Amino acid sequence: LQGVGRQPGSSFKTFVLAAALDAGISPDSVWESSGFDQLVCGSRWAVDNYEGGGSGPVSVRDATRRSVNGVYGRLMEHLCPEKVAEMAERLGIPKIPPDKRVPSMALGSAEVRPIDMASAYATLANLGEYNKPTFFEKIDHRSGRPVIDEPPRPERRVSAALAWQVNDILKGVISGGTGTRRGSHAARTFAAYRSHEGSGQGRMALVLCVREARRHTARAPTAHRAPVLDPYYYAIGKQLDALLRESAMPIT
DSSP states (O other): OOTTOBOOGGGGHHHHHHHHHHTTOOTTOEEEOSOEEEEETTEEEEEOBTTBSOOSEEEHHHHHHHTOHHHHHHHHHHHOHHHHHHHHHHHTOOOOOGGGOSGGGGGTOSOBOHHHHHHHHHHHHTTTEEOOOOOOSOOOTTSOSOSSSSOOOOEEOSOHHHHHHHHHHHHHHHHHSTTHHHHHHHHHHHHHHHHTTTSHHHHHHHHHHHHHHHHHHEEOOBTTBOOEEOHHHHHHHHHHHHHHHHHTOOOO
């Protein structure tokens, strides 16, 4: 149902980020942000920023928030495709063919199935533990038997510390980066929750935020499209659920 996949675009930068942090690169290290056209790990690669030119030296953290291609191109130059592919596979992406392990993979050139992107992001949300995706065709909740006879056991793929650090950096995309273009309503309400945490206004903001996330997380199937989990919202799902439990307020 998922087909051969689609190009994930900048959502693949998360795996570059995880590989960089795993290699000891500080999120606050500063890199040149301009575009370039040069050899990278043996392959010619031209990188341009969406907005045109660069902004001078930019930290990895800020480059993630603003989705700066120039910085991520230089991270790929430092890491090379093998390390990035290895990290993506550890998190849940199926084995990437050798001919797809090229520098442009950092910006999402390799085709990936949406379910695999969702499961890889879920590994980060689960603080480094991977769970194999399970498809359901029928659920008989009155049978008294488990829905899954043999549920898959979580597998530790990366350390909880690494996953936490990646998640923490990705929060900037939602709160004030390029993610606000897609989820501006969720971002605003989440910020409102934080500003009025513990008050009635803050709890209502949380309600709106969770509703927005849920609306994007499960998109209904059509005759031409299988059910898809949106990785952008799935990545913050567990954090929202935790806040929901803390608020003790039902969301419908």
